Amino acid sequence: MRLLLVEDDELISRSLGQALTRLGNSVEVFASCRDARAALQGAPFDLVVLDLGLPDGDGLSLLEEIRRRGDSTPVLILTARDGLDDRVRGLDLGADDYLAKPFQLAELEARVRALLRRSQQRTDNCLSLGPLRFDPATGTSWLDDAPLDLPHRERLLLESLLLHAGNIAPREILENRLFGFGEVGTNALEVYVSRLRKRLKQSGLHIRTFRGLGYRLEEDDS
Amino acid sequence: MITVTRSIKWRMAMWLLISVLGLGALLMLEAWQSSRQAAERAFDAQLAAAALTVSEAVQWRDGVPEVIIPPAALQILATSSEERVFYAVLDADGRQLSSNWPLWPVPDALQTSLGQAPDSAPLVVDQPTLHGSLRLYGREVSSAGWVDQQPVQVWVGHTLSGREQLTWALFRQAVSRFLIMVVLAGLLMALTIRYVLAPLRRLRHQLRMRDAEDMGPLEAHVPREIRELAETLDHLFARQRQGREDLLRFTADASHQLKTPLAGLQTTTELALRSDDPDHWREALGAVHDSAARTSRLASQLLSLARLRHIQGDVTQTSLELTGLVREVALDWAGREQARHHDLGLEPLPPAPVMVTAQDWALRELLGNLIDNALHYTPAGSRISLMVNREGKDVCLAVLDDGPGVASEALERLCRPFERAGRQDTEGSGLGLAIVETIAQRLGGRVRVTNLQPHGLQVALWLPEVRLSGAGLPEKRGLPGDSSARTEV
Numbered sequence: 001m002r003l004l005l006v007e008d009d010e011l012i013s014r015s016l017g018q019a020l021t022r023l024g025n026s027v028e029v030f031a032s033c034r035d036a037r038a039a040l041q042g043a044p045f046d047l048v049v050l051d052l053g054l055p056d057g058d059g060l061s062l063l064e065e066i067r068r069r070g071d072s073t074p075v076l077i078l079t080a081r082d083g084l085d086d087r088v089r090g091l092d093l094g095a096d097d098y099l100a101k102p103f104q105l106a107e108l109e110a111r112v113r114a115l116l117r118r119s120q121q122r123t124d125n126c127l128s129l130g131p132l133r134f135d136p137a138t139g140t141s142w143l144d145d146a147p148l149d150l151p152h153r154e155r156l157l158l159e160s161l162l163l164h165a166g167n168i169a170p171r172e173i174l175e176n177r178l179f180g181f182g183e184v185g186t187n188a189l190e191v192y193v194s195r196l197r198k199r200l201k202q203s204g205l206h207i208r209t210f211r212g213l214g215y216r217l218e219e220d221d222s
Numbered sequence: 223m224i225t226v227t228r229s230i231k232w233r234m235a236m237w238l239l240i241s242v243l244g245l246g247a248l249l250m251l252e253a254w255q256s257s258r259q260a261a262e263r264a265f266d267a268q269l270a271a272a273a274l275t276v277s278e279a280v281q282w283r284d285g286v287p288e289v290i291i292p293p294a295a296l297q298i299l300a301t302s303s304e305e306r307v308f309y310a311v312l313d314a315d316g317r318q319l320s321s322n323w324p325l326w327p328v329p330d331a332l333q334t335s336l337g338q339a340p341d342s343a344p345l346v347v348d349q350p351t352l353h354g355s356l357r358l359y360g361r362e363v364s365s366a367g368w369v370d371q372q373p374v375q376v377w378v379g380h381t382l383s384g385r386e387q388l389t390w391a392l393f394r395q396a397v398s399r400f401l402i403m404v405v406l407a408g409l410l411m412a413l414t415i416r417y418v419l420a421p422l423r424r425l426r427h428q429l430r431m432r433d434a435e436d437m438g439p440l441e442a443h444v445p446r447e448i449r450e451l452a453e454t455l456d457h458l459f460a461r462q463r464q465g466r467e468d469l470l471r472f473t474a475d476a477s478h479q480l481k482t483p484l485a486g487l488q489t490t491t492e493l494a495l496r497s498d499d500p501d502h503w504r505e506a507l508g509a510v511h512d513s514a515a516r517t518s519r520l521a522s523q524l525l526s527l528a529r530l531r532h533i534q535g536d537v538t539q540t541s542l543e544l545t546g547l548v549r550e551v552a553l554d555w556a557g558r559e560q561a562r563h564h565d566l567g568l569e570p571l572p573p574a575p576v577m578v579t580a581q582d583w584a585l586r587e588l589l590g591n592l593i594d595n596a597l598h599y600t601p602a603g604s605r606i607s608l609m610v611n612r613e614g615k616d617v618c619l620a621v622l623d624d625g626p627g628v629a630s631e632a633l634e635r636l637c638r639p640f641e642r643a644g645r646q647d648t649e650g651s652g653l654g655l656a657i658v659e660t661i662a663q664r665l666g667g668r669v670r671v672t673n674l675q676p677h678g679l680q681v682a683l684w685l686p687e688v689r690l691s692g693a694g695l696p697e698k699r700g701l702p703g704d705s706s707a708r709t710e711v
Contacts, residue, residue, distance in 0.1 A: 104560065107558060168556060168557045210557075213567060
């Protein structure tokens, strides 16, 4: 994947560049709005990591330019300002995610992975995580390239989990997807989750429960 | 922000001017009327005197009246203003016995009043003629004792310029008296205003001369009306004084807090640089990383506490739905890498929306700090729960964990800044709960920290619930990132 990193602090840009390169990406680093703007005119990027406080202008205006062009490259905003207003404005302008400094490198990596996965899925028209693949058009799924035959509701559950891959799929959304908007028993969802868990056993994937909140499809820690 | 309106002097002058003008107009009207009446009375008396003089000059010879106009009569009427003077003596048939009227038609009033003039009662008529208005005065004269003698009518008249001149003269005098009075009163008023406003000027001078650093109480002698203003200023100074002391103390604490980990970083890196052992480097780097993470967390907490405590304004609070917000915050934190090794979850929420009056960012900050605290102070694998409960008229929002809890004697001090319940060794600044406490105060709620049995800690915030009247319950908050899934249903 080709990443554009716009960050003026040398220490941060160096370590971020290294970390993101280690994830298997090629990272181009620029320290000013002007250089970044020039780079964006060239070959498209898969992800832009954008610092807001740049020496020659506000990162938000660069983001606005990108979106005005109709460019839907995922943008992750970094900022030392922690005001909620900035966050809301950034997301309003079309940023895909937002991370306030200081942040943990692991947090940044996780978010970049999730954004890249989503952008990949958009281009592939296929949902995937690790060995799992799902084609929403036909409703078929594969585990390690072996077709996985799923009953209707488990298929809906898997699709929703994959749609949220990297993030928690809220349980209300899963319930609505599986059972419609009618009343359902508290355990109904849990039943399907545990069935799907059994199928994913030994696959390198697992479904983590977030108590009262939802579920997340995760890759096992290697 | 201070908006300067018209000055007090201007206002007072304006009001005075308006009332003086109003009163003045009435006074002028009255002065004009009375001047006019006075002039009329004076000139009418002259006419009467002239008519009397003329009538005394009437002689009857064989019952036929004869008259020789005495010059004295006309002299009476001859004023300085060059008026035209007229006279006419008519017999009972209307013939002119003597008159200076021959060239002009006899005024109507004279003709119509012939024979109608009541006995002896004088008649005053204003007569418009070619030569301007005339004032005519006529009386009937008959010689007493002689029954057969014919009565005669004596008319005298003159133009009005004399009256007008007198009226104007009288009026001018009245006006100048009034104007002199107004000017004097105005001067007096200006002096009074100056005198009355002197305490305000003194206060202003005193405030202006004050040193910017001087927050001491005011020493001023002020009249009762300004006492409140002076006292308010005094309170303001006291608050400023308090605020500045708090800020200074806080800054000192903060810089101490920041210096400590920085000193640690310095010594660690210094030692590592001296060593040639890669294992030592690795260990030092680990320590540096931990310390940097701790310091940056400390810095952001300090900033948020300073902002909460020392920045006023933006106190606009709105009604917001609590359960949706709590769910959003919980989802956000549970998904973070930081929470990977904890069981961070949500206890079942009340099914109906719970409305409270608060600021969105304040509640997020508060919850974030509580969760952050719980993640820091509990071992991996601990269970952390968010809870929203209705309790009577209040809503209880709590974050509880099953960690080791806090020694009971330290519970009280927990909400003070830089208090770590004696656990100086664990990472964390001890600012989290101070932030929470400050936000709670801002929102008008109260916070309580309690230990749980057998172990664990609960931090609960009580806020008054806003009861919605009637229908129109707000929609529950949407969940983040669910648009794609929902549209497919």
